[in-house]
Amino acid sequence: MSKMFSKMGWIIVAVLCLSLVVFPACTGDGGGSEPIPYLHDGQFIQQTIGEVDSLDPAWGYDTASGEQTDYIYDTLLSYDQESTTDFITGLATNWTEVSTTAMKFHIASGITFHEGGNLTAEDVEYTFERALVQDRAGGPTWMFNYPLLGKFRTRSAGNITVTGAEIDAAVEIVDTDWVQFNFAFEFPAIQWKQILVQSWGSILDKEWCVANGEWDGDLSGEGWKAYNNPDKQDSYLYNHANGTGPWKLDLWEAGEYIRLIANDDYWRGAPPFDTVITQWVDEWSSRKLTLLNGDADHVYVPRAYIGELLDIDDLLKISALPELSNDCLFFNMNIDPESDLIGSGMLDGEGIPSDFFTDIHVRKGFSLAFDYDTYLADALLGEGTMLGSPLVNGLAGYDPDLPKYEQDLVEAAAELDLAWGGNLTSLGFKFTMVYNSGNIPRKTACEILAEALYSINPLYQVSILPMAWPTILDNIFTETETSKGPLPLFQIGWIADYPDADNFITPFMFSEGDFAYFQDYGSPTVDAMIEAARFMANGPARDAAYADIHNAYHDDPGGIMLAQPLGRRFFTKYISGFYFNPTIPGTPGPLYEMSKSES
Template sequence: MTLRRTALSLSLLLTPAALAATPRDTLVIQQAATVSTLDPGIAYDSFSLMMIENIYEPLWTYKGGSLTQMTPLLAARLPTYTNGGRTLVVDLRRGVKFHSGNAMTCADAEYTYRRDLVTNHPESANWFLSDSLLGTPDNANKNKAVTWARIAGAVKCNAAGQLVFTLPKADPAFMAKLAFTGAGIVDRAWAIRQGDWNGTEATWRAWVGKDLNAGNLSRNPSGTGAYRLAKWDANNVLLTAFPGYWGGMPAIRNVAMQKVAELAVRQQAFLRGDADLIEAGTRVNVETQLRGQPGVTVLDNLPTTGAGALFMNQNIRAAGALGSGKLDGKGIPANFFSDVNLRRAMAYAFDYDEFIRDVQRGKGQKRTMLLPDSFPGYDKRVSTYSYDPVKAAESFKKAWGGQVWQQGFVINANYRTGHILGQTALEVLKQGVEAINPKFRINIGVEPWSEQSVKMQKGEEVMLPMSWGADYGDPDNFMYTFYSSGGFFYPTHSWKDARVDRWLDQARATTDTAARNRLYRQVADVAADQSPYLLLPADLNVRPLRSNLQGVSAATYNPLRNFNFTGTFIRELSKK
């Protein structure tokens, strides 16, 4: 079948009025949103990465369901650090072709990572590559210490055609960062032909902070992956198998992603067999609507790489959210949550068992720290809070010298649109807190993510439910992000502890796993005592799929590769 006929057939298949049971060589995925980009240099959302992981490939990826073991992709073999953990020399796989027909060489890999460091748009994932390779998450527009000489010295090809990374200091998370789906190698010659950066020192300044979403490469990708782009419109992305793929022709020849906003419509298409995989909503939806239905298999008790909490901002920078702005029963002051007794009271007032029972259908697990329990460094021995209204009342009475108990308060807390778990978490807390003292009140509001994402970074949210999914398989991605005053969430909680900052910096600078684990335990112990967050129970992943889909199992499921809902590459799937 020609590419043109394949695209036409898939277009008909994906039209809601013309849905039909999917063929054996075709995988249909339905989700609530379409992709925003097909350029790995800017992609950071799950919907875009779902398609990009099939078009582009990084140097290596995770082996099976492991979060720590790697297997080569575009690297010929896994490298080892030299120079005290500061240098990584990578041999590249030979005989690899891009979709354009161009042969992959070291020049393409060099171009790719320099491009990431040069552009480093604030909405991309390049901040963590830059942090490793340049010692700062910022691009040259924000940090004048970022120069062309530093970029060119950080990643280059040697005379033997090997790719050489040179870090300013050891980073134990660097190899995990390079396994990120957005670290896929770009076809240099093809990108330049599309009008992209030409890779030279003469032009790099003009590309600093560039929004690659607007570039032609996003619409005309050329990767080394098992699938190439056939069609992309507002509601559909259509991929077809790449005949020149170095890993061989996959059993699934066509991949079709359709945007279907309504959950009920997605569920009906899935039950009819018109869709093989869907964005299935919460566990409650899976349990009540899909489990036990003909032709449906449900994988349950799967690991997760997410962590969530209710943030209590100790320096609220939005006067309009504070009510009266005083401890007078009509609002709260900006530093309301700076009192540790108040934060502890909130943690005791939350009914964790109710949340697990009603929201997670009994499948949730309490966490001791904001790190997935599947990650190295997680320590189940760290103390946790339990629902205890008596202890909550005692702590409330101590807060602010007794003023909180005497005067009461009004808290205005928000969740983002569609964040059901966040909404329910606030409702459970509201119920627990308001039952303790009639002077206590929590108002719950909803706001779009476009608004909330800006407010949280400005420190304008009061109490916010928020989750973080892993960018890369290293505990630093959670521990530094949540607990450090230099981390992504610092403006959302404004909690700072000099000891914690020091320990997290030390953990970033050593490759000694045991030493890192000890440091993370120390951080978690301090956080348990200071309660800067209210830790939310973690849900185990549950994934429904059509029963004829093969190559998916609990053993192969990797939560770091969960963009297509299977935790497995599509090229490894087949249908019976």
């Protein structure tokens, strides 16, 4: 989802130049649009797509979950508004670099959790040790595991590969009210701070967690291992929350809405909204009507429909937001053979085998078949940049002149003719690809690919199926003893966790990365290239290293790279205070600093 300079000269990222374009009210040809009434004073109501996956900060790794977590919890520090390199204090009053392998944070006093417990250093220590203990598959805790334990995962081949003593030594209380993080190697302080500001750095109440069946904090024996990689809904924190943040969880009605109420005793000051309601509505026409009727303050607007709102007088319209994000169609090289999305499960014209995408000619053929120009025009209305690798504009290593795929149906057909020993052309294939319900750009991408393949050969048949967002996540980040998940192709976006090129390359291309691992994609050679570039100082040498990595992705595509979009936001005119930081999850923005007023 999310964020980077160190005094040691490790990673240098220029402060993003953010351009907010705010459109004034338009009168239109007919004397202006109907006024939007001011309704629901004291409430912020939004309608969007994609339900929360989990409210557990150590689990949620999607923007829907991260947004709600940010409202409920606090972190040790926060970004200073638009900046991704300047920080303000949070639950830590200050911090210091003990050495190149350790950093400590002083924990504030006098702050209470929603359920009445007092914040202590023990709560902070517990929060991060619990995250290391849990380390759920496909979750955000790789960003803790790697610097603190020296490895991306706490498991290998289903076996736990760390000890309780290692976890205990990674995070410790020092000098009574300081918490120290001990790194496994020299780690950039700026990057550690950028990791901590995000939702997975939200601080928990240890006593409350333990009282409700969570891990008890004991690392001395073997009992903690029972809490490693749990089922999502086994955790009390899946649908319960107790933070120190500006809003408290009131009700999560699955599939419909989540409602938060104000924490009137919030330590920073009373929040600007008494109630924050997020409703999940897949149908655009319903969301639009709710916005124009004044029953929502903000809605998710698919790019294809923005023209319907540009002449509405009473809307605040913001555009040209430089997102640090991308979208991709990922190839699964090791599909669960029990998947009901791969037909017969064989190369017989009625399905595909589990290892269908291990054939590089299939992957290159699909990449050449996709109509990138139509996708950019239809799905994004031209508001974006097509990409040739996971690298995005605004970070080190990005070069628009590096090679990228363009549609070439003749070359696509030639690659597919070579696939599977030359048998694919005569046999054909059938499988189903999914997109998250209500996501029009992703539906469009699926349609473009399916139509292009069919145009090459009518035996190349791809069906399209909408699926609920949490269900898609569950089906991506899963594995059996011998295979990965059931989705043959999965489409998902990525927003920076921390604003550095490595945070895009590692998940997509490193064999232990969150996407690559669940594709069975990667190679030792490319892994070594990525590790060499990871902590290089920005400059020509690092750019050259990432050019080589970009070319490796082009030569051996792990997916069909789509676009880096420009962002847009639509609010009623009664909302003010929005600013853009490319790492904030969700579209409303910095809600605690925003307000709603009729005047």
